[in-house]
Amino acid sequence: MLTMQDIKNHYLFTDQDAELLQELRSLAAANADRLADEFYDFLLGIPDTAEFLTDDTLMERLKQTHKDWFNTLFSGVYDNQYLHRLQRIGLAHVRVGLNAHYVNASMNVVRRFLIELLQEHYPKIEERRKYRNAVEKIIDINLDIMSASYQEEAMRKVFVSHRIESKLIGAAERFTYGLNLILILALAGVSISVVGLFVWDITHIFRGNVEKGILGALGTLLIIWMMIELMDNEIKSLKGGRFNILMFIGVIIVALIREILISTLRHDELTTQIFLAGTLLILGVVYFLIAKSQQFKAV
Secondary structure: OOOHHHHHHHHOHHHHHHHHHHOOOHHHHOOOHHHHHHHHHHOOOHHHHOOOOOOOHHHHHHHHHHHHHHHHOOOOOOHHHHHHHHHHHHHHHOOOOOOHHHHHHHHHHHHHHHEEEEHOOOHHHHHHHHHHHHHHHHHHHHHHHHHHHHHHHHHHHHHHHHHHHHHHHHHHHOOOOOOOHHHHHHHHHHHHHHHHHHHHHHHHOOOOHHHHHHHHHHHHHHHHHHHHHHHHHHHHHHOOOOOOOOHHHHHHHHHHHHHHHHHHHHOHHHHHHHHHHHHHHHHHHHHHHHHHHHHHHHO
């Protein structure tokens, strides 16, 4: 929570600025009625703000409230009590449903009024500039504190929905993480089965069917290698890495190569082997294009 001193530091508001504003106190008090008239002429000229000022008694009371606020701009004392007073003003604007746009526009009326007032009474540029700098700072500080009330109100309105949304997102993330863990366990189980298939292929060598055993074992080794890559990719994904679709395409390619090897041993029809070779060619082109696309994005 920012203190008034924090806010003044952020706006480079010094004790000298406070003293300069205090020097303008009598001039501001003498022109407070004039400011109030111009201020309410402006508000009455806007339909959205005029609807708040239909009661004459209420408007006179509001005029006095704004004159009091105007005079406090030049009090020379800007402490936490001053901060709390501005916060209450901001909350009052929020409660009546006044759009923040009109608060900003109204503050601009006050800013312009003070600049013109300084021009009237301080013809020397250097003298006027130091007063104007102090005036600009205190107006900006006031606008900042009042506007913060609107931000806090907006946060309160979305807080409940934001909390529910955060919980739903968190639950979905945990559920997805659990599915990824199950996927890794499934891959581990399949990998063990592939190792068993490799051992089965090796047995063909000892049974005298050397060609079938070697080609089958070679295809199975390719699958084992791709299973390792798949598990490695999934582990990286769990750690926050990027999903790599190339691994899955690679598994299909390896499985297809193994099928071609087995098809050759079975002496399948030529059309079957051409179909498998054509499919492998298409997958190879897809793999190449995706790999190039990923390289381009990385650059």
